[in-house]
Amino acid sequence: MNESDLGREMSRVDRFAYHFFWSLLWLLLKAWFRFRVVGKENLPSEEPYILAPVHRSYLDTPVGGMATSRRLRFLGKESLWKSRLGGRFLTIVGGFPVERGTADRAALRACQEVLERGEPMVMFPEGTRRHGPVVLAEEMHAGPAFVATRAGVPIVPLGIAGTDHAMPGGSPFIRPTKVFIVVGEPLRPPVVEGRVQRRVVEELTEELRQRMQAVFDEAQRLAGRPALPRPVPLEEADGD
Numbered sequence: 001m002n003e004s005d006l007g008r009e010m011s012r013v014d015r016f017a018y019h020f021f022w023s024l025l026w027l028l029l030k031a032w033f034r035f036r037v038v039g040k041e042n043l044p045s046e047e048p049y050i051l052a053p054v055h056r057s058y059l060d061t062p063v064g065g066m067a068t069s070r071r072l073r074f075l076g077k078e079s080l081w082k083s084r085l086g087g088r089f090l091t092i093v094g095g096f097p098v099e100r101g102t103a104d105r106a107a108l109r110a111c112q113e114v115l116e117r118g119e120p121m122v123m124f125p126e127g128t129r130r131h132g133p134v135v136l137a138e139e140m141h142a143g144p145a146f147v148a149t150r151a152g153v154p155i156v157p158l159g160i161a162g163t164d165h166a167m168p169g170g171s172p173f174i175r176p177t178k179v180f181i182v183v184g185e186p187l188r189p190p191v192v193e194g195r196v197q198r199r200v201v202e203e204l205t206e207e208l209r210q211r212m213q214a215v216f217d218e219a220q221r222l223a224g225r226p227a228l229p230r231p232v233p234l235e236e237a238d239g240d
Contacts, residue, residue, distance in 0.1 A: 010071070010092075017092050018071055026066055032176050033166060035066060038222065039183035039215075043068050043156060048115045049186060050144050050155045052208060054135060054216045055124045057163035059174070064122065064158055065094075067181055073114045073121035075107060094121075108147050115151040123147070125208060131164075133220060135213045137206065145189065145204035149196050154186035155208055159215030161223040180222040184215040 010018070029035060043049070051072060053064045065072055071094050078097040081087035087097075096114065098107045114121050123144040130139055148155045162179035189204055 014092050018094075019069065021089075021093055022065075022069055022071075025062060026069075029063060029066055029179075032174070033063070033162065033179040035063060035162075035179040035181060036222070037067050037181045037183065038218070039185075040067060042183045042185050043070075044120075044154065044186060048118050048151070048153050049120045050115070050148050050153060051120060051122045051158055052125050052144050052155050052212060053122065053158035053160055054212055054219075055126045055129050056131070056160070057129065057167050059163040059167050060124075060129075060160055061122065063163055063179060064160060064181065067158065067183055068120075070120060073119050075111070104143065108143055111143075111147045112151045115147065115153050125205070125212065133216070133225075135209050135216060137209055140205050140209050142201045142205050145201045145208060146196060149189040149192055149200060149204065152189070152191070154188045155204075156186050157184035157208060157211040157215050158182070159184070159212065159217070159219035161216070161219035161225065178223060180219045182215040182219040182222070184211050187211055 043051075051064065051067070053060050061074065073094045073096060075098050076090055076095040080090060080095070081097045096110065098110060111121060111123065125141055125144050126135065126139050127141045130136070144155055159182040160179065161182075162177045166175050166177040166179065167173070187204070187208055190200060192200060
């Protein structure tokens with residue numbers, strides 16, 4: 001993946017266009033969802049980082065992007081760049097193309113390169129949209145932890161509550177529902193030299209899962225949705 005794929009340094013015109021579109025979207029989402037961002041001070045102001053949101057709705061990408069006016073990068077299917085005008089717009093707002101069917105390793109390498117250029121990006125640790133109030137360990141992907149460790153950047157957990165009610169799965173309509181966004185404290189990966197060991201990635205992924213659960217719980221609480229009972233581990237259920 002070359003520099004043109006990832007997008008060259010933003011020009012003054014690109015910066016103006018990005019902030020224009022971001023501000024326009026901020027106004028639309030603020031009016032429709034009356035969203036509130038909690039913990040915004042936890043976002044690094046200059047260094048690159050991975051923003052790791054809980055994923056419950058297609059709306060999580062645009063809504064999560066309202067946590068900061070700094071341009072966030074995200075992966076997109078290469079086919080979306082077939083239109084010259086559409087591709088130009090996606091690049092300005094932070095997207096970069098990855099060929100469909102490309103090995104995960106190539107996509108992760110592209111993410112690492114973006115971070116090494118000093119740009120923050122969005123990665124969903126749960127991979128795709130999930131359901132329910134629990135961030136399950138078996139649904140977590142190791143990609144964000146691996147890339148963060150390789151690039152030496154923090155991961156910022158993000159809890160979003162309300163988007164799943166605003167646009168339930170399969171619904172073509174977007175309801176005007178109150179949305180809360182909770183930004184957690186940055187999780188910094190251990191410093192490693194050479195090859196990243198699987199154990200390091202697994203431990204970081206589990207710690208990230210726990211922090212995602214904490215900010216998701218807080219967002220749900222702010223939205224007035226009490227936490228549901230969690231499954232009890234077998235060793236606790238059988239123990240005294």
